[in-house]
Amino acid sequence: MPSNVFEIVDRYLATELSARALALAFARGWIDRLASGDRLDVRTLSALACMPQGSARAVLDLLSASGVVEDSGGYGLVREFGQALEARDLLEAKLWFANLVAPDVHEHFEALLTDVPRFMANAKVFELFRYDRCLAVTAENLELTRRWVSYTTTLTKYEAPEALVRLNLAESRSLLDVGGNSGEFARQACARQPRLMATVYDLPVVCELGRQHVGKFAEGGRVHFMEGDLRGQSTLPRGHDVISFKSVLHDWPEDYARAFLGKAVEALEPAGQLAIFERGTIRLDEAPLTYAMVPNLVFLPFFRDPGLYLDTLAGLGMTDIAVEWMELDMPFFLVTARKPAQ
Template structure:
């Protein structure tokens, strides 16, 4: 005799909380975005203030302020004591404007672009087509934002990431045996600058599209590193890559399909000096494809590009081996990325 399970009984036994939390997950992100846009963290940069002070500084209506500020406290971005608010350590480190580690520009442009793109996910799933934002309507597309001020804020936000990434790479890679490196797709050169500052014996090259040169020149000149960090404009697949002891490919391979990844790694191998090292980092997918954050990152790349996606660690190591590299080793990086390093054998 077949017994049909009562769905009411099943539902009662399963807590719907995780489903509800997932359904409204974007609400927390929007609270962060609004706080950055309205200047909440700047208003609290000098120390604790009450809600009335924050409202006067930011223009937040008194009816909205209590729940909004307490929500920020609940999210770990503010701390509340005796009715007064202050920035949490996290917010003070990354969300106060004019600080060297400010991520607010990245937060603002993420708000501007991410929701528009992910709002078209259903369409993308049906068609397989990337969902570009319209640059003529102010949408952000790669490094071609129509508003130069927003482009600078976005790059400043990325610099906060590259500061941390550069510090980690400076520690993880054995730079003592090398004298030069090239950062492929290095934008305005901040990662290269961090590595050059950490290891004064290194000379760096930032290789990117020619339209990036003015941004690079302005940034590197401001850091007084123009004599050690150079820019070479070109196309990864059409132009000669600089000869170097080390190549860094950060957030590069995920922009291409598998064949172009293989092609690029072969070109890097040819340009790398004997005994040199290739350094690859991305939000690589774990080999059993179970980490949801990595998979969401990969889905995002499929949403915004015709060929891009994240890729498995094992696949990266296979491509490196096919290109001629040896000793492909993988390790976690900053909790969100995977670092793969491999080597070109020294000349006999």
């Protein structure tokens, strides 16, 4: 995939109506049918979608305006849209989540900016990310948790390479990924480094879903899961020369983030490396935000710049502290630091 895969995908989420039209086209089978090379008229497409011809034409007009389809002896897919279809899982994941959380932004925009506790109490997105459902492995908890784990796994699939290409793991043998979700980040690290073993530390339900995920890949046998909850008195397992946090620390207040980093530094092997791969703050004073940013906008109060992590790591005695910025669908940064040999 091109390195600017997020830019390619996000152009089809420029506005809410164009994104909702595209999601409908996926759901009603239009995209699959047209991707086969067929060119179809309005009558055929309306029958396929079980909608009136007038409604089908309105959806097709929206898709034409956004560069998804073109009418040339029947409707077909625009060739450039094929690039976005190469990352179809990312495109559909972003469409799903944007359409899911948009009502929260519509209805609670003022609270999002002025009263975060009220926003969290009323926004339905936080009903999706229920960590209390991740403690007991039951059929219901697995099904409910699978919805957001699948989404974050898809994001990580495309985000992780940007960090791993910058992270030197050539001499590393054992990675601990804290809050590592489905193990996708750890799996990709192992795929790049054949001698690397990885442990993912996360809540029990997430670990069970992760085992199912990494089991699909050849390197999955080198990714193991350890169930735990770092919020309490738990300590992290020792014996790892790399410890990573990928899209974890922004979820937590500063005191929790500092405590988690303290436990990581304590568990890290001497001369080991610690890595933090996180979203930065969203710049609102540049180009107008598109609908593609709605999934990130609901977490606006929680994103932070790396200063907290840099200060914390320095206070914990870490050395060689560095930060590198990159642009995906929003600003990301990679913080790296090394524990003294003794």
